[in-house]
Amino acid sequence: MPVLDKNGAQVWRRRTSRESLVRWFGWLIGVAVFLVCWQRISEATTWFFVWDAPRIAGDIWTRATPPRWEYITQLGRPIWDTLNIATLGTLIALCLAVPVAFLAARNTTPSALFIRPIALLIIVSTRSINSLIWALLLIAIIGPGVFAGVVAIAIRSIGFCAKLLYEAIEEIDHTQVEAISATGASRWQVMAYGIVPQILPAFAGIAVFRWDINIRESTVLGLVGAGGIGLQLSSSLNVLAWPQVSLILVVILVAVVISEWVSAKVRGAII
Amino acid sequence: MSHRELDDMLGKGWRKPHFIKNPALRWALLAGFGAYLVAAVLTIDVDWARVYAGLDRGWQFILSFTRPDFVSRASDIWAGLLESIVMTVAASVVGILISIPIGLGAARNIAPLPVYVVCRGIVAVSRALQEIIVAILLVAIFGFGPLAGFLTLSFATIGFLSKLLAEDIEAMDKVQAEAIRASGARWMQWINYGVQPQVMPRLVGLSMYRIDINFRESAILGLVGAGGIGATLNTAFDRYEYDTAAAILILIIGIVMALEYLSGIIRARVQ
Amino acid sequence: MLRLNKLTKTYKTGDQALKAIDLEVPSGQVLALIGPSGAGKSTMIRCINRLVEPTGGEVWLDDLELTGLGSGALRRARRSMGMIFQEYALVERLTVMENVLSGRLGYVGFWRSFLRRYPQSDVDEAFRLLDRVGLLHMADKRADELSGGQRQRVGICRALIQNPKLLLVDEPTASLDPKTSRQIMRLITELCRERGLAAIINIHDVALAQMFVPRVVGLRFGEIVFDGQPTQLSPEMLTEIYGEEDWEATIEAIEDEEEIEAAQ
Numbered sequence: 142m143p144v145l146d147k148n149g150a151q152v153w154r155r156r157t158s159r160e161s162l163v164r165w166f167g168w169l170i171g172v173a174v175f176l177v178c179w180q181r182i183s184e185a186t187t188w189f190f191v192w193d194a195p196r197i198a199g200d201i202w203t204r205a206t207p208p209r210w211e212y213i214t215q216l217g218r219p220i221w222d223t224l225n226i227a228t229l230g231t232l233i234a235l236c237l238a239v240p241v242a243f244l245a246a247r248n249t250t251p252s253a254l255f256i257r258p259i260a261l262l263i264i265v266s267t268r269s270i271n272s273l274i275w276a277l278l279l280i281a282i283i284g285p286g287v288f289a290g291v292v293a294i295a296i297r298s299i300g301f302c303a304k305l306l307y308e309a310i311e312e313i314d315h316t317q318v319e320a321i322s323a324t325g326a327s328r329w330q331v332m333a334y335g336i337v338p339q340i341l342p343a344f345a346g347i348a349v350f351r352w353d354i355n356i357r358e359s360t361v362l363g364l365v366g367a368g369g370i371g372l373q374l375s376s377s378l379n380v381l382a383w384p385q386v387s388l389i390l391v392v393i394l395v396a397v398v399i400s401e402w403v404s405a406k407v408r409g410a411i412i
Numbered sequence: 413m414s415h416r417e418l419d420d421m422l423g424k425g426w427r428k429p430h431f432i433k434n435p436a437l438r439w440a441l442l443a444g445f446g447a448y449l450v451a452a453v454l455t456i457d458v459d460w461a462r463v464y465a466g467l468d469r470g471w472q473f474i475l476s477f478t479r480p481d482f483v484s485r486a487s488d489i490w491a492g493l494l495e496s497i498v499m500t501v502a503a504s505v506v507g508i509l510i511s512i513p514i515g516l517g518a519a520r521n522i523a524p525l526p527v528y529v530v531c532r533g534i535v536a537v538s539r540a541l542q543e544i545i546v547a548i549l550l551v552a553i554f555g556f557g558p559l560a561g562f563l564t565l566s567f568a569t570i571g572f573l574s575k576l577l578a579e580d581i582e583a584m585d586k587v588q589a590e591a592i593r594a595s596g597a598r599w600m601q602w603i604n605y606g607v608q609p610q611v612m613p614r615l616v617g618l619s620m621y622r623i624d625i626n627f628r629e630s631a632i633l634g635l636v637g638a639g640g641i642g643a644t645l646n647t648a649f650d651r652y653e654y655d656t657a658a659a660i661l662i663l664i665i666g667i668v669m670a671l672e673y674l675s676g677i678i679r680a681r682v683q
Numbered sequence: 684m685l686r687l688n689k690l691t692k693t694y695k696t697g698d699q700a701l702k703a704i705d706l707e708v709p710s711g712q713v714l715a716l717i718g719p720s721g722a723g724k725s726t727m728i729r730c731i732n733r734l735v736e737p738t739g740g741e742v743w744l745d746d747l748e749l750t751g752l753g754s755g756a757l758r759r760a761r762r763s764m765g766m767i768f769q770e771y772a773l774v775e776r777l778t779v780m781e782n783v784l785s786g787r788l789g790y791v792g793f794w795r796s797f798l799r800r801y802p803q804s805d806v807d808e809a810f811r812l813l814d815r816v817g818l819l820h821m822a823d824k825r826a827d828e829l830s831g832g833q834r835q836r837v838g839i840c841r842a843l844i845q846n847p848k849l850l851l852v853d854e855p856t857a858s859l860d861p862k863t864s865r866q867i868m869r870l871i872t873e874l875c876r877e878r879g880l881a882a883i884i885n886i887h888d889v890a891l892a893q894m895f896v897p898r899v900v901g902l903r904f905g906e907i908v909f910d911g912q913p914t915q916l917s918p919e920m921l922t923e924i925y926g927e928e929d930w931e932a933t934i935e936a937i938e939d940e941e942e943i944e945a946a947q
Contacts, residue, residue, distance in 0.1 A: 174501065175502060175505050178502040181495070182499065183559075185495070185557045185559070185639065186557045186559040187556075187557065190555030191554055194553045197553050198553045225455065225456065228452065229452055229453070229456075266665050268668075269664060269665045269668035270628075270661060270664060270665070271628055271632045273632045274642075274645065277635075277645070277646065281469070281649050281652070282466040282469050282470040282473065283462060283466035283470070287456045287457075357542050361542050364544065364548075364635075365635065374545075378548065397540050
């Protein structure tokens, strides 16, 4: 917040003229970029459909309500499958994320030069790719079904959990670790007594957090054939059975609300 | 807390007290969880023959990462990637801009009750629905193309940022804001001087995080026709063109890493 | 029983934290280490059990030379040296019993320690120690539920259950109020007397040091500048160790405190 000298009088401005210029220029570029993007989107859009949209939306709404409640009897197995995809996927991911996190944390990695970058690479690559893409990939390899869904969720979750976990490992109080080492404990004992108790709350929180997100992601994996309620969604959409679609959406909403409630409760109990 | 006589305790075994004190509850939870796991694993039918046959294809895919093919479908890749980026930028800008008023409206200590309820409602709907489901609906309403993707991501951004912004505002230091109010400032000035400086750094950080997520999401929206590189990726998988698919995945990972790096720099600057 | 032979520690930045220290501590002797911040007191203590690696010199514990030991032998050697920390360094989420028993980690295999199945003799010793420091009724409380003084007492138990020959004590009273500080110092020196332990106590409160220990070593810029009895600590001596200050006030304070002690 500089004080400037203007024609002999002292003036206070929020920014120096140079800063103002840079800011103004930055805004200009930002707006220009946005307009370019908007234009490209516009070019690729059939605006005729867009003007027709409210009518179509209204049409879908009338067809979709009321939802076809009887359909729920056919949803029992898909709901069970979705739950399993999320839970088993999260469990497998956690088992694998723990060693990866220890290899990636600066204070526990055996080799900062070789092993840590590899662990970080694993984390980045599994995080960057959506579980849906992993599902596509796995279905091409091992065929459609719930198993592909479980593995897809597991792979995606490894990166997410390992990243949060290794950040927690790097933040531990190192004097507690020092104290345990000073008693003559072996490397594994130091880990079990000095490190693990400190990261246990973080670990539990991360596990439940990811499980909650995975429930949401599992519901749509069926759209590409990886099992769960997404399969019903996909087939209902294909035949434009809107009342079924709306019922499935309601079920998904309820599942998400329940899982979020469970997640909040468990995380509250851990602290 | 009674003083236990030392002699009573000597010679008696000691066990670590359990996390869940009530043994009935503890065993019930363990047994229940065990039963669930068994049931879940049994109900997943895995066609092991198919998996085994697919492993070879899986290995081919992993190998293709060593020789990614950026060239043969270069124009498709470039067009798809550009579309994803354009969608991300436009949706992030619009999403961030709109989430500011909605975030303000969803903060109990700023907004009057009806505004609060409406804004919270919008946030809840946005967060409950998975992006891809929203994308499917918007494609049905607005037609194929990046417009639907842009709208999907904007909506998701609003839900994400508004909630976190509102939570931040609700947790802010009251005293700083009150001081501004006490000076007789109007509502807008109060927001600009009292609220904004406190939440701005976190808003910038969260926005960067959301841009990262938006880009990752934009990669899959193409699967349902909402524009972006997802469609190109899907085609590559369908055609078993693993080298191209690997190239696309590498590009996605690369861009995500670049965004993360950028986000780190910007967040450090803003703090 | 402990002999430091030209112990040196030079950091990569070029700082010489310890300059060829020679020190001998006979068995059963408690000595206090005083000196200004940055003199190298903490470094010296940590070099003895190699939490910090010395860059030169030798550390002899009875007939064992510590600086050349491999990791397995070092672990075994560390069992004979109990360490007490400034900020207690208890594992906060574990209970008092687990923290005390963790002193036996050097003697117990991984799986037994993981499953918390310590030998009954260890458990009994833990009970006895906790009773000795007056914390037996808190055996199953989590460490972070304890006050500062209580935590330090648990830290003392953890060090003692190792059955060490030597206690390395790093600023045990820095985070404690004056009354608790005195209690802790008294506890440490009494326990050393009872068990015939040698101890090196790194302490910044000169008055406390003079009250409880028979030998004081003064460190300044990584070198020993004083080694003698507390009564020999004159104001001139303290100036040499710490720098210019009104030392009369510090020393006189002891006599007042001794009167208060006697009155209690």
